[in-house]
Amino acid sequence: MVEPAAYQDPAVVQRVLRRTKTVAIVGLSSNPLRASHFVGFYAMRHGYRVIPVNPREEAVLGQRSYPALTDIPEPVDLVDVFRAPAAVPAIAKDAVAIGAGALWLQFEVISPQGAALAAEAGLDVVMDRCFKIEHARYLGRMHVLGFNTGVVSARRKVR
Amino acid sequence: MPEDLHTEREFGFHTRAVHAGARPEPGTGARAVPIYQTSSYVFEDPESAAAYFNLQEYGNTYSRIMNPTVAALEERLANLEGGIGAVAFASGLAAQSSALFTMLAPGDHVVASAALYGGTVTQLKHLARKLSLGLTFIDPDAPANWRAALRDETRVLFAETIGNPGGNVLDIEAVAAVAGEAGVPLMVDNTFATPYLCRPIEWGADIVVHSATKFIGGHGTSIGGAVVDSGTFDWSNGKFAIVADPSPAYHGLAFHETFGSYGYLMKLRSETLRDLGGAMAPLNAFLFMQGLETLPLRMERHVANARAVAEWLLGRDDVAGVRHSGLAGSPYAGLAAKYLPKGAGAVFCFDLDGGREAGQAFIRAMRLFSHLANVGDAKSLIIHPASTTHRQLADDELAAAGIGPGTIRLSIGIEDPEDLIWDLEQGFAQVAALQDG
Numbered sequence: 039m040v041e042p043a044a045y046q047d048p049a050v051v052q053r054v055l056r057r058t059k060t061v062a063i064v065g066l067s068s069n070p071l072r073a074s075h076f077v078g079f080y081a082m083r084h085g086y087r088v089i090p091v092n093p094r095e096e097a098v099l100g101q102r103s104y105p106a107l108t109d110i111p112e113p114v115d116l117v118d119v120f121r122a123p124a125a126v127p128a129i130a131k132d133a134v135a136i137g138a139g140a141l142w143l144q145f146e147v148i149s150p151q152g153a154a155l156a157a158e159a160g161l162d163v164v165m166d167r168c169f170k171i172e173h174a175r176y177l178g179r180m181h182v183l184g185f186n187t188g189v190v191s192a193r194r195k196v197r
Numbered sequence: 198m199p200e201d202l203h204t205e206r207e208f209g210f211h212t213r214a215v216h217a218g219a220r221p222e223p224g225t226g227a228r229a230v231p232i233y234q235t236s237s238y239v240f241e242d243p244e245s246a247a248a249y250f251n252l253q254e255y256g257n258t259y260s261r262i263m264n265p266t267v268a269a270l271e272e273r274l275a276n277l278e279g280g281i282g283a284v285a286f287a288s289g290l291a292a293q294s295s296a297l298f299t300m301l302a303p304g305d306h307v308v309a310s311a312a313l314y315g316g317t318v319t320q321l322k323h324l325a326r327k328l329s330l331g332l333t334f335i336d337p338d339a340p341a342n343w344r345a346a347l348r349d350e351t352r353v354l355f356a357e358t359i360g361n362p363g364g365n366v367l368d369i370e371a372v373a374a375v376a377g378e379a380g381v382p383l384m385v386d387n388t389f390a391t392p393y394l395c396r397p398i399e400w401g402a403d404i405v406v407h408s409a410t411k412f413i414g415g416h417g418t419s420i421g422g423a424v425v426d427s428g429t430f431d432w433s434n435g436k437f438a439i440v441a442d443p444s445p446a447y448h449g450l451a452f453h454e455t456f457g458s459y460g461y462l463m464k465l466r467s468e469t470l471r472d473l474g475g476a477m478a479p480l481n482a483f484l485f486m487q488g489l490e491t492l493p494l495r496m497e498r499h500v501a502n503a504r505a506v507a508e509w510l511l512g513r514d515d516v517a518g519v520r521h522s523g524l525a526g527s528p529y530a531g532l533a534a535k536y537l538p539k540g541a542g543a544v545f546c547f548d549l550d551g552g553r554e555a556g557q558a559f560i561r562a563m564r565l566f567s568h569l570a571n572v573g574d575a576k577s578l579i580i581h582p583a584s585t586t587h588r589q590l591a592d593d594e595l596a597a598a599g600i601g602p603g604t605i606r607l608s609i610g611i612e613d614p615e616d617l618i619w620d621l622e623q624g625f626a627q628v629a630a631l632q633d634g
Contacts, residue, residue: 048205070251071448073455079253145457168457179255181218182263183466184271185282185459190208194221 045143045153045165048188051172054140054162058116059087061169062107062138064129065120066090068098073144073168074120075099080170084178089114107132118142118169126152134159142169210277210393215490218272222265232483233265252447252467262471266479270486274413274423277392277489278405281428282462284470285421285482289388289408290320291475292422296384296406297324297353298473299465300432302439306331306350308343310367312360312599315586317386321355338528340371347379352436354381358397358536359389362546362582362606363599364522366532373401382430388412388573389542393496400536403430411573412543415488415495419481424465428458440464446472495575495611500540502617503609509618510547515625517548517603543610544572549603555628556581556603562627565612565620577610577617 061081066074066088078099082088089110090103097103104110107117107129117133119126119142126149133141133156140162143149148166157163164172174180175187208216219230238257240246248254257263267285275283286292301307309321311334318334325332335342337356354376356367369385376383382403387395391412397405407413409421432440432453440461443449446468453460470476500523507521522529523541533541549555559581560568566579570586580586582600592602609617 071443071450071455073457076253076455079248083248083254171459174255181272182255182257182265182268183282183463184263184268184275184284185462186217186272186275186280188276189220190213190216190276191220192216194226195223 042148042166045157045163046167048176050162051164051167052176054116054142054164055169055173055177057139060089060112060114061086061116061118062089062091062104062110062114063118063120064091064107066092066095066098066103067120068095072120077118077120077144077168077170080173084173107136107138110136114138116140116142118144119147120144121147123147123149123152127155130155133161140164142167144168211493213276214273214393214492217276218269218274219486230266230269230483230486232479233260234479235264236260252450252463260479261474261476262466264476264479264482266486267477267482270409270477270482270489271423273486273489274392274407274409275425277396277492278387278425279392279396279398279427280405280425281458283423283425284462284466285409285423285477285485286470287422287475287477288420289386289406289410289422290316291473292408292424293317293355293384293386293406294320294324295465295469295473295475296404296424297355298328299461299469300382300437300440301328301330301352303329304331304350305352306333306348308333308335308346308351308354310337310356310360310365311335312337312363312365313355313357313386314361315598337365337367337372340368340375343372343375344378347375351379352381353384354379355384355386357386357389358395359522359542359544361389361544362520362604364520364527364529364541364545366522366529366536366541368532369395369397369400369402369536373403376403377401380431380434380436389544390537391492391496393493394500394539394542395536398425398427398429403427408573409485409488410571412496412499413488413492413573414485415492415573415575416484417571417574417576419484421477421481421485424462426462426465428462430461432461444468496540496543498611499543499609502611502614503543503545503607504540505614506607506609506617506621507545507547510621513625515550515628517550517601519545519547521545544606544608546600546604546606548601549605549628551628551632552602553581553583555631556605557584558627558631559605559624560584562624563620564623565616566607572606572608574608575611577612577620578608580606582606 090098093105095103130152141156143165249256271283384404385397385402405425452464522533
């Protein structure tokens with residue numbers, strides 16, 4: 039079995055964060071206490087176009103929700119997944135089908151099969167990581183709360 | 198390559214002690230970490246303010262809860278300990294009481310080493326009385342003692358990497374295994390070892406606490422402490438409703454579910470630090486960061502000097518015992534070799550022949566050793582527990598605490614070791630004169 043660490047390469051994580059303009063969040067909830075809502079809210083604050091994918095929602099964070107990735111009528115750069123691991127292979131197939139550039143599986147969404155499927159189709163894949171935390175680590179302000187970003191650099195930080 | 202792309206290189210301890218947590222700040226490019234002497238922060242707009250208070254965005258609100266200078270120290274310490282983050286506090290005791298307050302509820306039970314620092318023992322008894330906690334102190338040396346003390350209500354095991362005055366070295370790996378089987382965290386006070394000599398998280402500890410006042414600051418200037426979280430403990434295992442359940446203070450936010458492995462630290466900061474208020478001052482954080490930059494260099498010198506002094510004491514006929522864990526004859530030598538290969542710390546006790554009077558005469562003779570109640574200073578320190586910290590105790594009570602009437606505690610500094618030995622030698626001469634007279 040492939041370990042999640044195989045899909046946690048810092049260079050890949052940063053490439054995805056920088057290349058992504060539109061992120062489809064599968065399983066995005068309208069409940070403001072859910073982790074998916076925190077991530078969607080944060081992504082919008084930081085300038086990403088967020089497209090909810092959730093058949094049980096009509097709209098989340100003011101954005102129209104689609105039942106499936108294949109229903110989205112515009113290009114998607116990143117597919118970010120808040121679903122049970124068993125649902126991931128089908129989502130990965132859809133991500134490949136709509137031409138997404140990357141597949142991101144959130145904390146505990148561990149699916150080596152789904153990850154391999156996307157990786158073989160040429161997508162960048164990140165697994166068992168949080169999009170919000172990784173953005174905050176490299177581009178945002180995670181350090182203001184005393185978290186260990188792991189970033190060590192003598193270069194002046196760009197605003 | 199983008200300007201600030203994170204490299205994949207694993208930097209060494211010395212490099213991280215100087216750099217981690219402190220990138221040159223964007224406004225001015227100041228190379229040293231600025232001392233952000235401010236109580237509060239102007240919000241960009243009302244939406245940002247709301248996002249900060251809802252914990253939807255990382256941002257500064259008020260220096261009781263977070264401060265950029267303090268955050269730089271927190272990140273550096275977390276990095277050096279191998280944790281996912283840290284929260285700094287006004288003192289080591291504020292750090293550990295806050296760490297416990299965050300994870301415990303009335304009726305819970307704490308198993309703690311009987312060799313803990315006296316101030317910690319007093320704090321635990323106080324907390325237990327006020328918060329209706331069960332509390333069991335055990336001899337920490339045998340992992341079986343930890344297992345035997347477990348109850349259904351046990352929620353944390355607590356010990357020090359290096360105890361005092363006995364120099365007990367904790368078998369972290371074995372005690373972490375007991376904690377893991379019980380589904381409770383192992384919390385380790387790593388003050389005496391510092392992350393340079395031992396990183397308890399690498400041996401399975403879940404939470405590490407520090408008095409930064411000691412070797413981290415290193416110069417006896419400031420009081421402070423910190424809690425470092427490994428991020429690996431499962432707070433949703435059914436035993437920690439107080440961490441895992443929805444918080445009434447944040448409209449029902451379930452910290453562990455929403456923030457995953459960061460949930461405990463978020464709760465420690467956003468609830469415990471916010472509500473109990475034991476915040477570290479920015480100036481103190483700056484001084485602790487200055488200390489961390491030279492921590493590896495100082496610790497090398499501290500442990501080398503301590504070893505030289507301990508070995509010299511061991512060779513004297515008028516010394517009844519030297520309780521330095523790194524000495525070949527120490528009952529902790531094996532554990533010290535495993536957990537403290539760079540050196541078994543710089544704080545240890547030895548026993549003078551003769552009673553309290555001999556101890557006091559020895560202290561009075563010192564010229565370089567400072568007579569005071571602290572450890573972990575660049576300056577060598579000395580104290581005679583029987584006439585100071587433990588003076589209310591009778592001799593039999595002292596014995597139970599592992600302290601004899603002639604016990605002297607040393608915290609060895611970074612001076613020339615020959616000078617320290619010279620100073621101690623004249624102390625022995627004074628004791629001999631007293632005994633001859």
